[in-house]
Amino acid sequence: MKYAFVIGLFLVQILGYSQSNKETVASQKADDKLLLTIFLKHDQSMNLNEIEKIRTDQGFYKNFPPEGVSVVNWYVVMGIGQMVVLELPASKLAAVNLAIERTAWKAFKTEIYPTYNLYPIVEGKLENKAKVSY
Numbered sequence: 001m002k003y004a005f006v007i008g009l010f011l012v013q014i015l016g017y018s019q020s021n022k023e024t025v026a027s028q029k030a031d032d033k034l035l036l037t038i039f040l041k042h043d044q045s046m047n048l049n050e051i052e053k054i055r056t057d058q059g060f061y062k063n064f065p066p067e068g069v070s071v072v073n074w075y076v077v078m079g080i081g082q083m084v085v086l087e088l089p090a091s092k093l094a095a096v097n098l099a100i101e102r103t104a105w106k107a108f109k110t111e112i113y114p115t116y117n118l119y120p121i122v123e124g125k126l127e128n129k130a131k132v133s134y
Contacts (some may be wrong), residue, residue, distance in 0.1 A: 032090040035072065035115040038100065040108040042081040051107045060103035066095040081108060085115060 042051065055061070065071060069092050072085040088096060100110055123129070 033087055034090055034093075035117065036086045036088060036093070036096060037113045037115040038084045038086065038096075039077070039080060039111040039113075040082040040084065040104055041111065043107070043109065046107075054107040055104065058103045058106065060107070063103050064099045066092060066099050068092050069096060 046054075065086055065088075069086050069088040072087050073083075074085075075083045077083050086096065097112070100112070104110055
């Protein structure tokens with residue numbers, strides 16, 4: 001009887017863990033989007049025409065961003081190159097990496113950073129509430 005009670009407790013813990021784990025996995029799948037900031041750093045030994053030729057020849061404009069990935073913004077950062085922010089499901093991270101490796105390398109040196117939007121948290125703390133929209 002004592003063993004049946006211990007086994008029963010063990011099963012309740014496993015089933016409870018299993019159920020809560022399934023709920024966690026389901027909520028993660030629904031909310032698995034992330035932002036990714038990519039710096040495409042100019043190689044200053046080449047001029048813009050040379051960089052554009054490499055990028056075009058390698059299929060950058062046809063293959064970037066991969067399907068299922070959205071461009072949030074794309075800026076020129078003078079003295080550095082270009083900064084691209086993407087929104088993507090976590091499952092597309094490898095596809096973004098491959099697209100960069102296959103089509104941007106040689107034209108650019110790259111740096112990639114996971115990113116998140118802190119503004120909604122900071123906004124309430126700012127005394128000056130002005131936000132410029134371009």
